[in-house]
Amino acid sequence: xxxxxxxxxxxxxxxxxxxxxxxxxxxxxxxxxxxxxxxxxxxxxxxxxxxxxxxxxxxxxxxxxxxxxxxxxxxxxxxxxxxxxxxxxxxxxxxxxxxxxxxxxxxxxxxxxxxxxxxxxxxxxxxxxxxxxxxxxxxxxxxxxxxxxxxxxxxxxxxxxxxxxxxxxxxxxxxxxxxxxxxxxx
Numbered sequence: 001x002x003x004x005x006x007x008x009x010x011x012x013x014x015x016x017x018x019x020x021x022x023x024x025x026x027x028x029x030x031x032x033x034x035x036x037x038x039x040x041x042x043x044x045x046x047x048x049x050x051x052x053x054x055x056x057x058x059x060x061x062x063x064x065x066x067x068x069x070x071x072x073x074x075x076x077x078x079x080x081x082x083x084x085x086x087x088x089x090x091x092x093x094x095x096x097x098x099x100x101x102x103x104x105x106x107x108x109x110x111x112x113x114x115x116x117x118x119x120x121x122x123x124x125x126x127x128x129x130x131x132x133x134x135x136x137x138x139x140x141x142x143x144x145x146x147x148x149x150x151x152x153x154x155x156x157x158x159x160x161x162x163x164x165x166x167x168x169x170x171x172x173x174x175x176x177x178x179x180x181x182x183x184x185x186x
Contacts, residue, residue: 077110
């Protein structure tokens with residue numbers, strides 16, 4: 001049976017990799033052993049998926065992104081061009097960690113803007129939106145809009161990505177409620 005996914009001829013896929021149906025891997029990518037990519041994902045040019053990384057369904061990873069071991073992307077996550085993940089909180093070249101990495105989780109539907117950085121050990125909440133160039137140094141709540149260095153919450157966003165005003169009702173028809181600094185869809 002022929003592959004139900006596409007890998008450009010310039011890319012490398014190691015042994016023991018799982019790639020879901022409908023996934024497209026474009027130019028100069030490397031998918032390392034033990035990685036699992038869901039269905040209908042798109043990996044742009046020069047993307048590296050490290051050993052044992054788990055990527056959900058419908059994930060879009062733009063050019064020049066490395067998803068290092070210890071990072072997990074749930075379904076429908078968007079990684080903008082050149083966004084950065086780390087996996088060791090205090091890296092030293094002469095003191096290697098020998099495969100012990102700090103976990104980072106990006107939850108379903110979250111979007112990471114171009115050139116943002118997610119420092120390891122944090123969770124980016126469901127449908128959160130990280131602005132271009134922001135540096136995430138703490139956990140991000142569901143639906144939070146984060147910007148700056150370090151990233152600070154500057155508002156709330158709908159699942160569709162639109163910034164919410166004080167009514168917490170989106171033009172798309174979704175409605176939210178805020179209680180104890182947590183936004184929930186109603």
